[in-house]
Amino acid sequence: MFIVLEGIDGCGKSTQAKLLAKWLEKEGRGVCLTSEPSGSRIGVFIREILSGKVDVDPKTLALLFSADRYEHLKKEVMPALDKESIVVCERYYHSTIAYQSAQGVDKEWLQDMNRFVLEPDLVLFLDVLPGLALDRKEGKEIFEDKEFLEKVYQEYLNFDELKKIDGTRRYEEVFEDIKAAVSPLLKR
Numbered sequence: 001m002f003i004v005l006e007g008i009d010g011c012g013k014s015t016q017a018k019l020l021a022k023w024l025e026k027e028g029r030g031v032c033l034t035s036e037p038s039g040s041r042i043g044v045f046i047r048e049i050l051s052g053k054v055d056v057d058p059k060t061l062a063l064l065f066s067a068d069r070y071e072h073l074k075k076e077v078m079p080a081l082d083k084e085s086i087v088v089c090e091r092y093y094h095s096t097i098a099y100q101s102a103q104g105v106d107k108e109w110l111q112d113m114n115r116f117v118l119e120p121d122l123v124l125f126l127d128v129l130p131g132l133a134l135d136r137k138e139g140k141e142i143f144e145d146k147e148f149l150e151k152v153y154q155e156y157l158n159f160d161e162l163k164k165i166d167g168t169r170r171y172e173e174v175f176e177d178i179k180a181a182v183s184p185l186l187k188r
Helices: 013-026 041-050 058-082 093-102 107-113 130-136 146-156 171-186
Strands: 002-006 031-035 086-090 122-127 162-166
Touching: 002 013, 002 093, 013 031, 013 086, 013 122, 013 171, 031 058, 041 058, 058 086, 058 093, 058 107, 093 107, 093 146, 122 171, 130 146, 162 171
Parallel strands: 002 086, 002 122, 031 086, 122 162
Antiparallel strands: none
């Protein structure tokens, strides 16, 4: 099973992904907790860009995210799924489409570039408005600007396959909703 957590910066993805992985392990499941950008050399370079150390064109960044995603799928996600582990991933192709289209990159081009992706079994969107998300965020990356994140948030709302989870509540309450969304899949 492949589960993705999505949302704007500061929505609680990391906290909830860790809680989900821990809960699944307690339920006796093998779990691979991962994220994008990945820990590959491409992913490390992307993190440098996101930190503002390197400047690239939005299309170049989209290409890098897709290259990292391909490697991530090939070297980490697929092998974990082959071992029947549950993969819990923070961010996936939805992020590339939401963030880079908010930067003005053509959405169709982004979707074409990500045709190779494996469709997740469940995509959870932690729904938090940009103002609150930025208040929660520590550190600063290039996309952490309220006006820009409002565009990204609107792009996320265009995806039909996302299961919305109200991320504005206490993390324990948010996690109860996540467990409720994941539990039916465990019974298959």
